[in-house]
Amino acid sequence: MHWGMVIDLRLCVGCNSCVIACKAGRGTPQGTFWNKVLEQEVGTFPEARRIFWPVRCMHCEEPACLEVCPTGATSQREDGIVMVDAQKCVGCKACILACPYEARTLWKEKSGYFGDSLTPYEEVAYSAHRPASVQKCDFCADRLAQELKPYCVESCLTGALIFGDLDDPNNEVNRVLEQARIPFRLKEELGTKPSIYYVGY
């Protein structure tokens, strides 16, 4: 079992529903985004176009964050998911500096989106997070345990995010990868071996 994802760039329309679904479902703190849709402008007029790149923790096979973590707060499960144990994190920020995908954020203080006091929703949602520790996407590990897909995948309007077991040749992720012309991973030259593939560039 090796959880992974394929992102079809031709299908992503930049609606950010995955970003909102993650924020709502996981209740991530103010200013923290476990996934983002980055915008890139390529070409020149009249051939200019905009590409949307959904990015999140790449759950690398060789995680740059894991090797720099001095406390063991970052670990990797057998199914490939890179986890952060907030109880062990001391906030040295080395993992943020090491991650080439800008996937990690330090949640500094317990403040909400609407002033100093938290809304009832924030009170409940933020209780799942520990201030002064680093956060990132965990592929919705708790939902996977219930055989549910991550919030971002469930919410994608166009089916641009395909999630599954990379070790299973019959899984949809591998079928998409086989049919893709040139599947690639981001920053492969850094040797991190991400578990997220992109197709359709």
Place this chain on the structure above:
Amino acid sequence: MEKKEFIIGKRPQKEWGWLIILALFFTGSGAGSFFFALILGSVTRMLMGVILVLVGALFLLADLSRPLSGWRVILRPQSSWITRGALGIISFFVLSVLYMLAVSLQHGRSVSLSGAPWTTGPTWLMVLGVLSGAVALFVAAYPGFLLGSMRAIPFWNTALLPVLFMISGLLCGLGEIYLMPLQWEGQTWGLVLLNSLSVGLLILGFFLLLSLILTVHSGTTKESVRLLTSGSLRSQFVAGVIGIGVIVPLIILVLIFGGATGTSLLPIAGILLTLGMLLFRYSILKAGIYTTPV
């Protein structure tokens, strides 16, 4: 949240700021001070080096979100340079304090400067001295390895940085030695040795700094070099590090070395060296730019 967070572009790192800059400065300069005090055999100056490293270690702890859990950083020496650095600093404290105690018990508070003291005394004391000196060099150099392990910042990923940090730490140490009043009369060997080392290290450091900015660069690294040479860090790097920290002290030391002037200019060289090496850490950390994820 910044809107530009969702736009692909080159972003400077903001995670490690002044607390880390000061931490690296104090640990590096303390280790350098200790190293040269060891050569001179001055327990008082060794103590000053240990205190500076302690101040640096406190800055390192202060930068953590959870300083009280700081002990956890020693748990992963197999891959983390933060752990290795922390263990190096702890070993430095243990070995240096043991050595200072041993020397004080053997020779009194300060050893004579008339001869290299680490060449005399019982074997175990010399071994302890060599070990504490080696650990001091490691404490001065490890920030270069630490920065080099950050794969998202290509500018830091160079073999030059550990050497530059070690040289910079030693130069800081020399700067602090020059700053403290020292009776050089009759201690010619000490002054000649320190000046020779200073001049050598400054020349080597100058060429390594040139290599750092002149080596062929592309993408994010090119932007870091642009920041240092013609961007917002130009005055700190070109005027501060290369001018104030390297060239002017080099001229002063060559003048003293050549007998053109007395040792009265040494404290000025000391101040300039110290300031330049602080700016070196500032420039290198601030020039760290993240590689774009895409």
